[in-house]
Amino acid sequence: MSSRSGRSGHSSGHGSGKKSRAGQSTRQLIESLQTHRVNTLTELCRIERVAAACETEEDARAFQGPMTAAWDYYVTSNQMLSELRGLTPSYPFCGDILTQAQALVRSDPESNRSWNLAWLCLVKIRDADLISTYAASEAAKPEMWGGRLPEVDEAEQLAACFLYEWEMAVLNMLRHWQASPTWY
Structure with a gap:
């Protein structure tokens, strides 16, 4: 009552x-x-x-x-990156993706549509296909292969693993919002 x-x-x-x-x-x-x-x-x-x-x-x-x-x-404060990495234990989330997403959000005049920087970054990661770009470049780095250059098929296989795990983490985080946290 x-x-x-x-x-x-x-x-x-x-x-x-x-x-x-x-x-x-x-x-x-x-x-x-x-x-x-x-x-x-x-x-x-x-x-x-x-x-x-x-x-x-x-x-x-x-x-x-x-x-x-x-x-x-x-x-x-890197808490978001820490949580993304907690969701990607096999292939830790690449911090450069989040750095790039923040730069894109901050330079996007449409970013004022929300108060929520985390949501804006996650959407930017998804919509700008940042994961595909970074998965391929990270998988081709010699440091991923003990200092040697990987074979093309090796790099592609690792990139596919990055892609799957990182995309699942972003989708998992986006599920926290039933509706977009936007002004309009």
């Missing part, structure tokens, strides 16, 4: 207490974003869903800056 309408027999003081608790919860979540106590994809997505469900415009606006900064920190 909701006490918001005041029809449930509760005094209006109870409703303001509920509003006060909601405001306190909002402040606590914002503080956890600002202090980086929360810096994992799962937790940031959870807070993002709370922010999207705010009942007041004031609370929604209060989340905007801290949420944007938290996503930026998640990407630039």
Whole structure:
């Protein structure tokens, strides 16, 4: 039963207490974003869903800056790369892909459509086909082969392994969003 309408027999003081608790919860979540106590994809997505469900415009606006900064920190602090590498244990995710995605996002005038740098980077990795490019170049590096140049078929086979594991990691991360976190 909701006490918001005041029809449930509760005094209006109870409703303001509920509003006060909601405001306190909002402040606590914002503080956890600002202090980086929360810096994992799962937790940031959870807070993002709370922010999207705010009942007041004031609370929604209060989340905007801290949420944007938290996503930026998640990407630039290498936490996103760490999580991608956790999803790619056999063929660790190439950090250059994420670096390139960030550069592409930051130079893209359409990137202002979202507050979520991690989501923008994942979409850019997928849409710009960065994984194919980097899988082939990484697989051909002599350091992948004990210092020797690989045969063409060896490099292609390794590139296919990179491609599969890295694409699955990106798709796995993108599944955290039921809808695109965009302004429009």
